[in-house]
Amino acid sequence: xxxxxxxxxxxxxxxxxxxxxxxxxxxxxxxxxxxxxxxxxxxxxxxxxxxxxxxxxxxxxxxxxxxxxxxxxxxxxxxxxxxxxxxxxxxxxxxxxxxxxxxxxxxxxxxxxxxxxxxxxxxxxxxxxxxxxxxxxxxxxxxxxxxxxxxxxxxxxxxxxxxxxxxxxxxxxxxxxxxxxxxxxxxxxxxxxxxxxxxxxxxxxxxxxxxxxxxxxxxxxxxxxxxxxxxxxxxxxxxxxxxxxxxxxxxxxxxxxxxxxxxxxxxxxxxxxxxxxxxxxxxxxxxxxxxxxxxxxxxxxxxxxxxxxxxxxxxxxxxxxxxxxxxxxxxxxxxxxxxxxxxxxxxxxxxxxxxxxxxxxxxxxxxxxxxxxxxxxxxxxxxxxxxxxxxxxxxxxxxxxxxxxxxxxxxxxxxxxxxxxxxxxxxxxxxxxxxxxxxxxxxxxxxxxxxxxxxxxxxxxxxxxxxxxxxxxxxxxxxxxxxxxxxxxxxxxxxxxxxxxxxxxxxxxxxxxxxxxxxxxxxxxxxxxxxxxxxxxxxxxxxxxxxxxxxxxxxxxxxxxxxxxxxxxxxxxxxxxxxxxxxxxxxxxxxxxxxxxxxxxxxxxxxxxxxxxxxxxxxxxxxxxxxxxxxxxxxxxxxxxxxxxxxxxxxxxxxxxxxxxxxxxxxxxxxxxxxxxxxxxxxxxxxxxxxxxxxxxxxxxxxxxxxxxxxxxxxxxxxxxxxxxxxxxxxxxxxxxxxxxxxxxxxxxxxxxxxxxxxxxxxxxxxxxxxxxxxxxxxxxxxxxxxxxxxxxxxxxxxxxxxxxxxxxxxxxx
Numbered sequence: 001x002x003x004x005x006x007x008x009x010x011x012x013x014x015x016x017x018x019x020x021x022x023x024x025x026x027x028x029x030x031x032x033x034x035x036x037x038x039x040x041x042x043x044x045x046x047x048x049x050x051x052x053x054x055x056x057x058x059x060x061x062x063x064x065x066x067x068x069x070x071x072x073x074x075x076x077x078x079x080x081x082x083x084x085x086x087x088x089x090x091x092x093x094x095x096x097x098x099x100x101x102x103x104x105x106x107x108x109x110x111x112x113x114x115x116x117x118x119x120x121x122x123x124x125x126x127x128x129x130x131x132x133x134x135x136x137x138x139x140x141x142x143x144x145x146x147x148x149x150x151x152x153x154x155x156x157x158x159x160x161x162x163x164x165x166x167x168x169x170x171x172x173x174x175x176x177x178x179x180x181x182x183x184x185x186x187x188x189x190x191x192x193x194x195x196x197x198x199x200x201x202x203x204x205x206x207x208x209x210x211x212x213x214x215x216x217x218x219x220x221x222x223x224x225x226x227x228x229x230x231x232x233x234x235x236x237x238x239x240x241x242x243x244x245x246x247x248x249x250x251x252x253x254x255x256x257x258x259x260x261x262x263x264x265x266x267x268x269x270x271x272x273x274x275x276x277x278x279x280x281x282x283x284x285x286x287x288x289x290x291x292x293x294x295x296x297x298x299x300x301x302x303x304x305x306x307x308x309x310x311x312x313x314x315x316x317x318x319x320x321x322x323x324x325x326x327x328x329x330x331x332x333x334x335x336x337x338x339x340x341x342x343x344x345x346x347x348x349x350x351x352x353x354x355x356x357x358x359x360x361x362x363x364x365x366x367x368x369x370x371x372x373x374x375x376x377x378x379x380x381x382x383x384x385x386x387x388x389x390x391x392x393x394x395x396x397x398x399x400x401x402x403x404x405x406x407x408x409x410x411x412x413x414x415x416x417x418x419x420x421x422x423x424x425x426x427x428x429x430x431x432x433x434x435x436x437x438x439x440x441x442x443x444x445x446x447x448x449x450x451x452x453x454x455x456x457x458x459x460x461x462x463x464x465x466x467x468x469x470x471x472x473x474x475x476x477x478x479x480x481x482x483x484x485x486x487x488x489x490x491x492x493x494x495x496x497x498x499x500x501x502x503x504x505x506x507x508x509x510x511x512x513x514x515x516x517x518x519x520x521x522x523x524x525x526x527x528x529x530x531x532x533x534x535x536x537x538x539x540x541x542x543x544x545x546x547x548x549x550x551x552x553x554x555x556x557x558x559x560x561x562x563x564x565x566x567x568x569x570x571x572x573x574x575x576x577x578x579x580x581x582x583x584x585x586x587x588x589x590x591x592x593x594x595x596x597x598x599x600x601x602x603x604x605x606x607x608x609x610x611x612x613x614x615x616x617x618x619x620x621x622x623x624x625x626x627x628x629x630x631x632x633x634x635x636x637x638x639x640x641x642x643x644x645x646x647x648x649x650x651x652x653x654x655x656x657x658x659x660x661x662x663x664x665x666x667x668x669x670x671x672x673x674x675x676x677x678x679x680x681x682x683x684x685x686x687x688x689x690x691x692x693x694x695x696x697x698x699x700x701x702x703x704x705x706x707x708x709x710x711x712x713x714x715x716x717x718x719x720x721x722x723x724x725x726x727x728x729x730x731x732x733x734x735x736x737x738x739x740x741x742x743x744x745x746x747x748x749x750x751x752x753x754x755x756x757x758x759x760x761x762x763x764x765x766x767x768x769x770x771x772x773x774x775x776x777x778x779x780x781x782x783x784x785x786x787x788x789x790x791x792x793x794x795x796x797x798x799x800x801x802x803x804x805x806x807x808x809x810x811x812x813x814x
Contacts, residue, residue, distance in 0.1 A: 033347050043251035043254055048374060053203060062622070086241055113164075137176025250331075261704070269357070320350075409427040433485065544567045576591065597615065598630055612629065614627065761791075
């Protein structure tokens with residue numbers, strides 16, 4: 001009796017080379033899935049152990065994110081958007097919390113920046129030492145008009161601090177050990193913090209014997225207003241606002257990019273498995289000829305997958321874990337993830353990776369086995385010798401639908417602006433890649449016919465290469481698809497950055513008309529703008545506070561909040577125009593009214609507002625605002641996307657000091673006493689470095705995805721060449737020289753790589769053109785040398801991946 005399981009084991013035992021390509025493809029797919037899954041799980045589980053609040057078991061604070069409802073009906077869901085700055089709570093909540101059962105004391109906590117002799121210090125209210133544990137080394141606790149400091153002063157000294165409310169002189173009442181810090185009386189800290197009546201958090205200390213869970217429950221019942229109660233590691237998120245952005249970055253990489261990468265990995269692995277099954281068509285035809293039933297053929301292929309996929313998936317998880325560790329470490333080194341966050345490696349993403357490999361193998365094997373298991377034995381033998389026309393009644397219509405959908409989204413993206421255009425453009429690349437995967441054989445036949453025309457006149461080897469490509473469209477499609485993937489996705493990710501960088505640099509160069517820009521790491525003193533205006537030769541001085549706000553984007557029920565760079569201006573609109581050319585397209589700047597705003601034109605289109613409308617903003621601390629749009633301008637990408645009066649942000653930022661002063665006239669020497677003066681060109685260079693750092697994530701994703709696709713391409717090309725050993729041996733037997741055969745292989749490799757490069761480039765351009773026109777108003781910028789490196793790498797990979805196995809095969813056949 002025929003035993004398909006035994007046949008599968010025998011195939012693996014006696015013909016292991018036939019399964020090497022499948023094994024590598026499934027292992028690589030598990031690598032991608034496990035690495036992205038680990039980052040996704042880390043983002044979902046990320047927490048930071050509390051440091052400042054370590055001795056306070058319960059903390060009351062504001063939610064450091066905004067909840068946004070998107071979609072409608074069954075698609076309705078709530079999303080959390082991290083705030084650019086700290087959200088605070090009203091100090092009246094302290095009394096409410098203190099009155100809760102089980103509470104021994106409720107301590108308000110305040111942290112804000114001050115300056116002493118130009119150096120930055122952290123200031124706190126002295127009451128917070130009840131849970132932080134600082135102790136006096138001399139003197140006593142501060143009262144109104146006094147401070148405790150650890151910055152080298154002595155009891156009785158008088159110290160001048162620059163606070164958010166201006167300069168204040170205090171008497172030193174005591175000193176502590178440690179880093180330079182200032183402690184003020186609670187009432188004084190609340191008054192000069194820059195956000196009077198608002199505190200960062202409330203640390204809750206329990207009575208003896210009260211459990212943390214009981215204390216938290218009682219405090220939740222007693223608390224009113226927009227405040228939340230935290231315990232455990234959740235307290236770390238209160239003191240470290242970077243955690244919310246870290247979770248967003250990790251879930252974005254692991255979820256969004258991971259979804260795309262997983263889809264690419266699955267399609268690539270499925271194509272490799274289909275190629276492997278197709279290469280064994282003669283074997284299946286013989287089995288059908290000796291009476292093997294279709295069900296037995298399918299069971300045999302399924303058993304082979306069950307024997308190969310779990311091991312491939314498990315081995316792929318090992319480099320996947322290493323990739324996740326490297327990626328996570330680089331994110332921490334770049335400051336995108338706090339050092340206190342640990343990488344979460346559990347069985348869940350590893351099991352998902354192995355399961356994905358197994359399901360991919362089973363489904364791809366089943367689909368590839370449908371025809372060889374169903375056709376008549378005689379027909380199977382005939383088709384094993386000559387490839388049939390590559391028309392499938394399932395995949396071809398689906399491929400046509402995907403191509404039509406990609407074309408539709410291309411025209412749709414061209415009509416949209418901002419993030420709407422970018423989101424539509426992402427649909428373009430996904431649909432066109434799906435179309436390439438489904439219509440691969442038809443596209444390959446077309447490419448062979450088109451690119452084969454010039455080969456017919458290039459000699460016998462080239463003509464034979466063109467004929468081989470036309471008659472083996474499925475084999476050609478399996479080799480072209482990974483190259484298309486590598487070119488398309490890598491080009492979109494990398495050239496999106498180069499295009500934005502070029503547009504931003506051009507806008508910045510044209511928009512900076514100031515002669516000098518003064519910066520200071522700790523921020524500039526409140527009177528620095530007036531001081532700069534009085535320096536010799538200075539005709540105009542404008543202060544800029546740099547921060548971010550949340551603005552709406554999207555339309556209809558699909559609305560969300562996105563972060564936009566903002567500048568709050570100390571000065572008039574006329575003064576700003578002398579040092580900064582925003583290129584106003586509509587309306588006019590109005591910096592006299594704190595309830596007005598000017599927007600980048602692309603941002604205004606994305607938010608669907610025009611001059612005269614009111615836009616619902618979220619200020620840095622999450623406060624709602626609806627300023628009137630008085631102007632739109634064209635150079636927001638290079639300067640700031642939102643421009644508003646300085647008064648509009650008063651009390652809504654942690655660091656209220658101007659970050660820069662832009663001046664017309666004056667000299668570097670005259671401005672040196674205010675901070676670090678930079679000439680116009682030096683400032684532009686510094687900003688370009690920042691953009692390069694921000695682009696690291698895109699380049700890394702392109703490298704990961706492009707590297708995977710490159711390995712998949714090499715794997716497929718090696719499989720196709722090794723499967724042709726009989727063909728190559730036949731060519732040698734009929735008189736072809738070794739050089740002629742290798743030349744034919746090289747021509748075929750060039751045809752495959754060239755077709756992949758052209759198709760991948762076409763998909764990338766169809767994506768980038770509408771995307772960049774929507775985001776920047778300009779066409780994409782593709783650096784010739786960088787594109788040449790991409791294309792050259794694809795060509796070299798194709799040549800190397802075919803030449804090496806071809807030489808080995810020729811040695812075995814001669």
